[in-house]
Amino acid sequence: MKTIKLITGLFVLLITTVVWARVEVATLRGNTPLNEEGKPPMMAQVVNDDEKLQRAYPMQPPIIPHKIDGYQVDMNTNTCLSCHSRKRTPESQAPMVSVTHFMDRDGNFLADVSPRRYFCQQCHVTQDKVRPLVENQFKDVDLVLKEEQAKQVK
Template identity: 85%
Template structure:
């Protein structure tokens, strides 16, 4: 009798597992099967407003608020520094590269941008004009702190 009950229990678990396996899960691939290559979406336009965007969390690298198509950033040249270097900001009206970018790994200040901070797109990215691909419940840290302080006042 125990064997029959155990067998029935195992069989019902397998059937339930098979039913669950058929449930569709929302993915960024859409209806494209895993074994197929889907058609890539069109490239979205880049935000090109030259307006400084608010950062979402402390120490977030600033977002690049303009197009950078064709910018050369390699060992021989860095197009970003043609506007953002210390010597060019008065002329370009672009924000200067942070002083942290002039420090070596030991904290010593250098005359020019540190090689560790030379390749801007390691940290800084452009923003595309797109709707979020998935729902997002991210809250800005300042908003969370305001909500907590408001709760404490009550």
């Protein structure tokens, strides 16, 4: 009985190995072997049209609609605030940082941007002009509810 189970197990293992060997798995590495480092892809071009981009989901931090190459954001300097601070938005025409950025962790409003919201690229990113690696079928729940309500009205 044990011999039959062993032979059956080996047969299943053999069939699985043969089938798996014929399946080609697409990877981001391409044809580069695991023990070699592949050539990195070209850097993508950053969207630089200063148009406000639609958010993909509720509460998503806004995407930066321009290049930020060379922007200095460190403990002493934040180049983003040269346009987006409360004082500079009238002349720069850039949107002011959200009022939530002026609150401390206890909900108290501060005179300047909170230190925990000072490093912009922790949440805000630029958008590259690339084709998505994986098709995204995300739908905002509010949009789905509106579509359902529209169907019920008809």
